Amino acid sequence: MKKLHIKQLIEKIEGEAELDFTFNDGLIEDVKINFGFYRGIEEILRGKDARDALVITPRVCGICNHAHLLTAVRAIEDGYTNAGMPVTLSSKANDIREFTLACELIQNHVKWLYMTILPQLEKYVQLESGENYAIKATYLSSIITKALAIFSGQWPHSSYAVPGGVTCDPTYLDVMQAQSLVDESIKFFEQVMVGLDLENYLEIESVSSLHKIEGDFGTLLHLMGNANMAEIGQSHDRFIVFGNCILSKPGKSIVTNVSNVDTKYVKESEQVGTVSKAVMYKDRLYEVGPLARGMVAKTPIVKNLHKRYKDSLLTRVFARIHEVAQLLDYSKKLLNNLELDEPSCTLDLHTQLGDFEGTGVVEAARGSLIHTTTVKEGRIVNYEIITPTQWNLSHGTKGQQGIAIEAMVGAKTIEEATFIFRTFDVCSVCTTQ
């Protein structure tokens, strides 16, 4: 038995990480994942006004800032409710928030497809297509974030969600413009990404009909199939979702059995050798993200892929891109049904509570995002953020390796392992907030 240690710097994952591989007899046996710098957002928040979290927390992450904003506002609203002042949003405010969050998820997934997965896979299989994938990524992401900004004022780093609603007061002039941008994004999805009408794409439920998918997603599926990637990258087959959204209800899935969850059983702990913290649910590690949402919601095509290939790289990659279709369809419906006559904000300007504790949960691009705020005399005394990547990248304990580590174990080469690593859409900055 020959043990071998190799360190590798992984870049273009919203920052960098250092992976420390242990090979045993030519196969990866263990991986240590190390991140560089702890920025201390939770500490920065202490002593600030409760609502300042709506400005500070988006700065955790340049690519999923909007999810942080919405989690932060839900934490305050939950706190108000816990303190005896229930907050009810108008359906307009709720739908606008849903819409802007969906736009951010689409932006995320499409950048990941075109700026991470396709170019990295080409490198891995040594194919040089000469495609400018980045121009496709930025075309779609700039269009869909423009639709987002019509309501939120800007992307990145909007703070337009406030307790009780949203700050914008849109007219049909705004809604029509957003609708055109969503339609343009749907055209891109249909003509460039999958070569199918959105409606026809969403009808795909069985593995045997995957051959209908063309476009860049079709190319990706072919490349992964040819590289025998359908079954590699399996992990613990345990999934968890805390947020309640169009993609999934909260729940956990263990070998396809779905049951209820409660955030009170989530525990964070320090890890040796890295600035990121580990997260567990009742002492067990769970995978979060699109695959988790697909499993808990029992999305037919995700379930069927899982039936054949388990929680493999292929299933994980598919689940993420599949959400683009679901979210585009949802965005269009939200705008069609928007009731502009309702109030944007149901709380009065001067209605604020001084003492409360609340938890906000949002399904962000990479999985469940949780903020807990504790406020005394209007000031934040404690703020806790648990990001999706912390779940997937925890080191694990004796007897159970972390989710992403387990997926890499058994890989033959560093190239194979780092490609598996990237299928989790790792976000370095969120992990080291």
Add this chain to the structure above:
Amino acid sequence: MKPRLLWLQAITCNGNTHSFLNHPDLFSILSHFEIVHHPALDGSYSMEDVIKGSVPCDILILEGSFIKEGFLKGGVEVSKLIQTYANKAKHIISAGTCATFGGIFKQKDPDKISGFCFDLEEKTSRYESYASKLISLPGCPMHPRWMSYVLLMIAKNKVIDIDNLHRPVELYGYTVHTGCTRNEYFEWKIDTKNFGLKEGCLFYEQGCQGPYTRGSCNKILWNDVSSKTRSGTPCFGCTEPQFPQSSLYTTKTNMGIPAKMPLGVPRRAYLTLTGVVKSFKIKRFTERLMDYDK
């Protein structure tokens, strides 16, 4: 030969990276340069090459706050990397408030974390060495078109006119208030009655810093469609050296008057004007904008 562009990150959230990726003409702008390395886009060298210190660099874009010790990439202090390439570069662009003044992340360790050449408004020890090639683009994040303006000016060998903090005056000569759709309400001192209304000014209660914050957010719109104040959110002063201040959704006042005056406006002038306009009641500004004259 095209100028060689290196985008280097220190303590950051990547917000400026993603802001720039939103530029609608991104690839035509980039066609003037060779990207040697970028945090998201393909470049001709890897991060490991960058860490070795051997990558060529004509234009250095810095993103993120600066710390001298304790942040390593591939075993090398990031501060060393920055200085290596800052020495090589003909132009240094500090992208965003963190790289320029220290920004949000400075608040974690105010004595050790700062911008590269400025610590809030004060010059750092590095300032003298790099002042001749420094352009500041503060903003949390900076606007993509602010960056493309600077890059294209460099590509076309034009001189960029800057102020005392090295900000291009064509971008930061304006305040965020310039072009705000709520300007009439500001003129007549009418505050907005709540969040989520298109009527009223956010300067009096909601903490808007637009009148004294430098930046062209309401001239060069965000994502080409909107801005914070247009969507009813106060300006938080994110381009300013002191960003972020506290209690951001509340206006600090002295005897009911905003404590901080619009840029360059003497308090006496402001009070005089306020006294005059407040003595009138203008019907149009007391009702919903689109109900008037119906």
